[in-house]
Amino acid sequence: MTRPQPGPTLPEELLLLALDPQRGRPYCRTRFLEYAMAGAALAELELQGRVTGERGYVRVANPLDPPDPLLAALMRSLPPPGKDRLRSGVTARSWVRRAGRTAQEMYLADLVRRGVLLRETRRFLGLLPYHRHPAGPQSYAGAVRERFAAAERAGFPDHRSRALAALVSAAGLDPHVSGGGRSSRSAMRSLVREQWPADAVRRNVVQDKSDATGGSRRNFTTGSGGE
DSSP: OOOOSSSOOHHHHHHHHHBOTTTOOBSSOHHHHHHHHHHHHHHHHHHTTSEEEETTEEEESOOSOOSSHHHHHHHTTSOOOOSOGGGSOEEHHHHHHHHHHHHHHHHHHHHHHTTSBOOEEEEETTTEEEEEOOBOTTOOHHHHHHHHHHHHHTTOOSHHHHHHHHHHHHTTOHHHHOOSHHHHHHHHHHHHTTSHHHHHHHHHHHHHHHHHHHHHHHHHHHTOSOO
């Protein structure tokens, strides 16, 4: 696949911010990163004028494929625009939950192919395979982090930097990515509700945490947590 865009897309930037360049592990839960990758795709498509967010729904505004083939593939999974606005969209929250794993796998594979990341296969308990993705010879993670730090010092002055900061916060990456201290992380959290793709990510993260807490409470109450 060719990549005609001049710079990295929001999903690429988010993924490089999220991965420890030495160990190749994400700084947040894998599922939360998946949600954030889908949210980053929506944010990038919105920046390009291809989708809009309204009352919790995402709708395709421009059905032509974007130049980036990964974004084009993800956009095709959205309902096409229709005359009935009430039936021509899908909730951002549900799409983020459904598309998250696909989005992450697509971008990981692409960055590995391009030498930006490496793929190391390991085995859990010597049996179940899993992957780590440390920085590769063509990595530009350092430049992405420098741009993010500069935007943070400037107060995230543009839509693109605000969208990325909100996604970082929604996924719980801000303690590992932010260099501005508690006040800066608080400002990043306030951006989440302003940016609808990040808010869809946040809602899924909150749901997962609530489900996990509810399950723990039920196990404790019924004594079914195992020995």
